[in-house]
Amino acid sequence: YPEVEAMIGLWAYNAPQCLEALKDADKLGQVKVFSLDEDPVVLDAIKDGYCEGVIVQEPYLFGYDAIRYLKKIGVDDKMPELGEDKNIPVPIRTILKDDVEEFRKNVDGRLAAGKAAKGAEVPADVPKFAFITNVADPFWSHAEAGCYVAGKEFGVAVEFHMNNAATPAGQNMIVENILNNGECKGIAISVLNPANQTEMINNAAEQVPVITCDSDAPDSKRLFFLGTDNYQTGRELGKLIKKSMPEGGKIMLYVGK
Numbered sequence: 001y002p003e004v005e006a007m008i009g010l011w012a013y014n015a016p017q018c019l020e021a022l023k024d025a026d027k028l029g030q031v032k033v034f035s036l037d038e039d040p041v042v043l044d045a046i047k048d049g050y051c052e053g054v055i056v057q058e059p060y061l062f063g064y065d066a067i068r069y070l071k072k073i074g075v076d077d078k079m080p081e082l083g084e085d086k087n088i089p090v091p092i093r094t095i096l097k098d099d100v101e102e103f104r105k106n107v108d109g110r111l112a113a114g115k116a117a118k119g120a121e122v123p124a125d126v127p128k129f130a131f132i133t134n135v136a137d138p139f140w141s142h143a144e145a146g147c148y149v150a151g152k153e154f155g156v157a158v159e160f161h162m163n164n165a166a167t168p169a170g171q172n173m174i175v176e177n178i179l180n181n182g183e184c185k186g187i188a189i190s191v192l193n194p195a196n197q198t199e200m201i202n203n204a205a206e207q208v209p210v211i212t213c214d215s216d217a218p219d220s221k222r223l224f225f226l227g228t229d230n231y232q233t234g235r236e237l238g239k240l241i242k243k244s245m246p247e248g249g250k251i252m253l254y255v256g257k
Contacts, residue, residue, distance in 0.1 A: 004031060005249035006241065012037035012139065014254040015054070019045050034241055036233065037139070038095065038103075046100050052244045053096045055237045056103070057228045059139055060110050061090050062213045063131060063146030063160075065226055066188035070129045071154045073209045073223065074185035086224040087216075092233050094240060107142070114145020117152040127185045128157040130178050134190040134215055135166040143213075159184060168193040172200050179207055188226070190214040 007022070009015030015035035019042075022028045028050055035042045035054040045051035065088070072078045080088065095103050131147050133140045144160045151158040161174045171192050178184050186209040191197055194217035201220040204210050209223055216225040241251065 001252065003250050004252050006032040006034065006245060006251040008034045008036075008237070008241065008251060008253045009042075010036045010253060010255050012039045012042075014256055015039065015045075015051065016041040018254065019050060022050075032244060034237060034244075036237055038107075043095075043100050043104055046095065046097055049097070053094060053240050055233055055240065056093050056095055057233070058090050058092070059142040059214075060107075060114075060146040062190075062226065063143035063148075064150040065090065065146070066131055066143075066211060066213050067129055067147050067150035067156065067158060068154060069211065069226070070186035070188060070209060071127070071150075071156050074129065075127050075156070079223070082224055087229075088224055088226045089229045089232075090227055092228060092236060094236060110149070111141065111145050114142075114148045117148035118144075120152055122151070122157045126155055126157050128159060128183050129186045130159040130161060130184045130188070131213070132161045132171060132174050132187065132189040133163050134171070134192040136162040136164045163192065166192075168197050172197065175200060175204050179204060184208060186210070188213050191217045194218070194220070 007018040009018050015033055016039050018033050019028065022031055033045065033051040035051060038054050038056045042051055042054055046053060069080060072080070131143065140162060147158045147160050163170045163174060171189070175187065178187060187204060188211050190213050191201070192215070198217055198220045201210055201217050201222055205221040212222045212225045214227045216227065218225070
C-alpha cells in the first residue's frame with residue numbers, strides 16, 4: 001500500500017511495529033504514525049519526530065482507584081455515586097513531543113513509588129483486597145504500582161495477581177483460591193472472557209464486593225466498571241489525526257486481537 005500516508009496503531013504493540021516496518025521500507029518520517037497506549041519505542045519516536053503523538057490510558061489509576069474504592073466499600077461501607085451504566089471512567093491524556101519527557105518522568109516516578117510501597121511491611125490485621133489482571137503484560141505493572149501505593153495510603157493490604165495462564169480458567173482458579181482463603185474483603189478483576197465468566201463473577205459477588213477494571217462483564221453482578229471510555233479515546237485519537245492531517249489523507253489502522 002504505497003499510497004498510505006499515515007499508520008495508526010491501536011494498543012501498545014502496534015505502533016512500534018509500524019515504525020519498524022517504515023524503517024525497513026526506508027519511509028521513516030515520510031508516513032505519519034499515531035499510537036494508542038504508550039511504549040518506550042513510541043515515546044522515543046515522538047521525541048525524535050517520527051511519531052505524531054499518543055493517546056495514553058492511565059493503568060496506574062486502574063490499580064490505585066480500584067483499591068481506593070474497594071476500601072471505601074468494604075471497610076467504610078460507602079458506595080461511590082454511579083450513573084445508570086454503573087461505569088466510572090478513568091481519564092486519558094494526549095502526549096505530544098513537548099510532553100514526552102515530563103510524562104516519562106511521571107511514569108517512572110509512579111513505578112518507583114509502587115515498588116517501594118510493595119516492599120513496605122503491612123500489619124497482619126489490616127483489611128486485604130485483591131486485583132486480578134486478564135493476562136501477564138507490562139501494561140499491568142503500572143496498575144500494580146497504583147495498587148500498592150493506594151494500599152499504603154489507605155492502610156490496607158494488597159494481593160496483586162497476574163493471570164500468567166492468560167486463560168479464563170486461569171482467572172477462575174485465582175478467584176477460587178482467593179475466596180477459599182477467605183482473607184480478601186473485595187476483588188477487582190479485568191475480565192478475560194465476559195460471556196463465559198459471568199457466572200464466576202456472580203458467585204464471587206455473593207461473597208465479597210467485586211468490581212471490574214479495564215475489561216467489563218456488564219451482565220454480571222459486579223458493582224461497577226472502572227476503566228477507559230474507548231469511544232471517547234477513539235474520538236481523541238481522531239482529533240489528533242485531524243490536527244496533524246487537516247486536509248485528510250489515506251490512513252491505515254492496526255487493531256490486533
